[in-house]
Amino acid sequence: xxxxxxxxxxxxxxxxxxxxxxxxxxxxxxxxxxxxxxxxxxxxxxxxxxxxxxxxxxxxxxxxxxxxxxxxxxxxxxxxxxxxxxxxxxxxxxxxxxxxxxxxxxxxxxxxxxxxxxxxxxxxxxxxxxxxxxxxxxxxxxx
Numbered sequence: 001x002x003x004x005x006x007x008x009x010x011x012x013x014x015x016x017x018x019x020x021x022x023x024x025x026x027x028x029x030x031x032x033x034x035x036x037x038x039x040x041x042x043x044x045x046x047x048x049x050x051x052x053x054x055x056x057x058x059x060x061x062x063x064x065x066x067x068x069x070x071x072x073x074x075x076x077x078x079x080x081x082x083x084x085x086x087x088x089x090x091x092x093x094x095x096x097x098x099x100x101x102x103x104x105x106x107x108x109x110x111x112x113x114x115x116x117x118x119x120x121x122x123x124x125x126x127x128x129x130x131x132x133x134x135x136x137x138x139x140x141x142x143x
Contacts, residue, residue, distance in 0.1 A: 065105065066095060067135065068120050072109040076120065088120070092127035102128065107135035 069077040076083050096102050104124050108117040121132050
């Protein structure tokens with residue numbers, strides 16, 4: 001590799017050597033290509049959306065939202081119907097037999113361990129539910 005210190009008609013040249021910049025760029029490109037597939041992917045969930053303002057509430061019995069409620073004592077309810085863990089899967093299959101949209105929300109007591117909520121999510125996925133959403137007290141209050 002040679003270095004030009006000047007031409008026949010003038011003084012020194014001030015050119016930037018691009019080779020080290022290209023090397024750094026290629027190294028960074030390779031690093032990002034290796035790291036990108038390793039990013040962790042979490043559980044995809046939904047959050048219930050509040051109704052539009054000034055919208056009339058649905059008539060009693062017409063609300064199509066299905067919520068699995070897990071109480072502090074680990075007892076479960078499907079909307080307002082008490083249900084045990086063994087029957088939850090079959091009951092969800094029965095409820096969603098005629099529905100095209102298979103969405104269920106899980107609302108757990110704040111003092112529960114996550115494994116109890118995860119068990120309900122697992123049962124719902126096993127019953128063929130497409131999307132599972134999580135409800136928190138803040139979301140339920142509509143904030």
